Amino acid sequence: MDEQEFLAGYDPSAYPAVAVTTDVVALTIREGSLHLLLIRRGQPPYAGHWALPGGFVQPDEDLATGARRELAEETGLGDERMHRVHLEQLGSYGDPGRDPRMRIVSIAHLAFAPDLPDPVAASDAAEAAWLPVTELGNRQLAFDHARIIDEGLERARAKLEYTPLATRFLEPEFTISELRGVYETVWGDPLHAGNFHRKVLSVPGFVESTGATTERGGARGGPRAKLYRAGDARLLHPALLRPAREEEIR
Template identity: 75%
Template sequence: MSEEQYLAAYDPRAYPAVAVTVDVVTLTIREGALHLLLVRRAEQPYADFWALPGGFVRPAEDLDAAAGRELAEETGLGGEDLHRVHLEQLASYGTPGRDPRMRVVSIAYLAFAPDLPEPSAGTDAGEAEWLPLAALPSRRLAFDHERIVADGLERARAKLEYTPLATRFLGEEFTIADLRAVYETVWGHPLHAGNFHRKVLSVPGLVESTGATTEHGGPRGGPRARLYRAGDARLLHPALLRPATEETAR
């Protein structure tokens, strides 16, 4: 039997229907705290529960494109603005019964960027908000999104150890103190300023000097701080380990 004959005789209805969705764990730093983008569901199932931005993948749509579309719908970002958002595939979730409607497999994504705008709820959401991570226990999450959020947060924390993605939370120019604040916020641990400064400058390609300084000195009248930009490193060697990871490695 040729491929053409096989496809002509093939009946997809002979197999159980399985739908594919995308869900996006979107993180940003606002007012010095890590925030997560959530939407309140306006429709069943899980009406009035909070959930990650997401939805069904369209028949002719690539997975990455579907994740970008859902993110754009909830953040108002579009076109060139989406290029400044780091977006990567996180994991797949397909436990039977995770969605009461039918068998649904979700491909989850992790996204983060600086200065993301106020969200605007999509067509199937009652409202959308940036929620501080510290307030997450106050929200009832739909489906298995609590697990997905936990996995996304751990991925983000780990990525900051061995990749330069912390710089994606910042603008084009930043100080080492600005970078340290990102690590402290995402990891949830205070860091020794001097030690962090030495470690960052010892990692090849993590940052590079712009040759400029801040316009003003520190809050106590100290010298102006040097400005840096993201370097060309893709992996950090040596890695910048979380305090908890450092203790385990000893």
């Protein structure tokens, strides 16, 4: 039997139906703290609960396209700003009882970018908001989204150790102090300014100088700070370890 004959006689209905959705753990820094985008569901199941932005993947979409579409719907981001969003696949979640409607497998994605706009709730959502990650314990979360969020936050924190993705939380030109602020915010730990500055500049390709400085000095009237941009490194070697990880190694 050739392939055409096989496909002509193939009956998809002979197998249990499985739907595919995508959920997005979208992170940004607002007012000096790490925020996560959540929507409050307006319809069952889990009406009134908070959930990650997401939805069913359309027949003509690949997984990343579906995730970008869902994120754009909730944030109002157009194509001209979407290119600044870092998006990567986080994991697959397929527990048979995770959704009461039917067997649904979610392919979750992690996204982060600087200064993402206020969200706009889609038609099936009662509300959408950027919420500080420190306040998530007070929210009722739908489905298995608590687990997805936990794994997304850990992925983001870990990736800042060995990749230059912290720069994606910043504008194209930034100071080392601003970069340190990203690490402190995402990791939730204060960092020694001098040690951090030295470590960053010792990693080949992490950042490169623009040759320019800030227009003004620091709050205490100090010298103007040098401006940097992201370098061409894809991995950080040596890695910038979280304080707790450094203690473990010692």
